[in-house]
Amino acid sequence: MSVTGRIDGAAANALEVEILAASRAGAREIFINLSQAEWICSAGIRVLLQYFRQMKGNGKKLLVTRPSAEISSILEMTGFKNLIVEGSPPQG
Amino acid sequence: MRLRPGRMDRLEIILANQRTEIAKAHQLLDELALQVGLPPKTCADLHVALEEHLTNVINYGYSPGQAGRIALRLDASPEALRVEIEDDARPFNPLLAPPVDVHQPLEERPIGGLGIHLIRKLTDALHYEYRSGHNVLTLIKRLPAP
Numbered sequence: 001m002s003v004t005g006r007i008d009g010a011a012a013n014a015l016e017v018e019i020l021a022a023s024r025a026g027a028r029e030i031f032i033n034l035s036q037a038e039w040i041c042s043a044g045i046r047v048l049l050q051y052f053r054q055m056k057g058n059g060k061k062l063l064v065t066r067p068s069a070e071i072s073s074i075l076e077m078t079g080f081k082n083l084i085v086e087g088s089p090p091q092g
Numbered sequence: 093m094r095l096r097p098g099r100m101d102r103l104e105i106i107l108a109n110q111r112t113e114i115a116k117a118h119q120l121l122d123e124l125a126l127q128v129g130l131p132p133k134t135c136a137d138l139h140v141a142l143e144e145h146l147t148n149v150i151n152y153g154y155s156p157g158q159a160g161r162i163a164l165r166l167d168a169s170p171e172a173l174r175v176e177i178e179d180d181a182r183p184f185n186p187l188l189a190p191p192v193d194v195h196q197p198l199e200e201r202p203i204g205g206l207g208i209h210l211i212r213k214l215t216d217a218l219h220y221e222y223r224s225g226h227n228v229l230t231l232i233k234r235l236p237a238p
Binding site (some may be wrong): 008039040042052077080 | 203
């Protein structure tokens with residue numbers, strides 16, 4: 001799945017709904033492409049962290065791929081760069 | 093369009109204490125960004141800082157059902173952008189929040205406290221004041237030299 005534009009509080013809620021749907025549909029791996037995302041707020045980071053943990057706890061995987069430069073910088077400054085797939089460099 | 097030296101651009105809006113109002117704050121920042129030609133990175137950093145602070149004020153500052161009023165003022169000079177957020181929520185100085193340990197493993201990181209951490213990281217200076225019964229948080233973001 002991918003998220004474009006601004007990941008504000010409302011977009012974070014929408015992202016959670018989408019992740020839950022994928023998870024309930026039996027997805028073992030969820031990759032979230034953030035190459036076209038402008039920025040992410042803490043509510044968005046919390047959704048990523050919560051489902052990263054939940055999926056990992058069930059032997060599954062949720063990670064961010066191709067983060068935009070701003071997303072990459074925000075995840076780095078909050079100590080969440082491990083949410084990004086290894087070898088997926090910042091875009092743009 | 094770049095700022096001309098000495099020119100000052102100022103925008104102001106009053107918001108109600110509802111989450112749906114935050115979109116108006118983002119629109120105001122977009123308007124200023126367009127007027128003064130803010131670099132996209134500066135603009136994105138400020139959008140996040142605004143989102144975090146307004147969300148905190150609206151979610152935690154008021155009693156259930158209490159109507160509140162939040163003033164947002166944006167001032168651009170050639171050197172810096174100044175964002176002032178004044179609210180009539182209960183007194184709260186966000187600058188006293190304890191720092192977040194960003195080096196803890198992801199499995200152990202607490203889920204809260206990230207908002208103020210982001211505001212600190214994304215701005216160059218922060219100032220809090222309780223003035224005439226209102227919380228006033230001022231965020232300063234330096235602008236790169238043209």
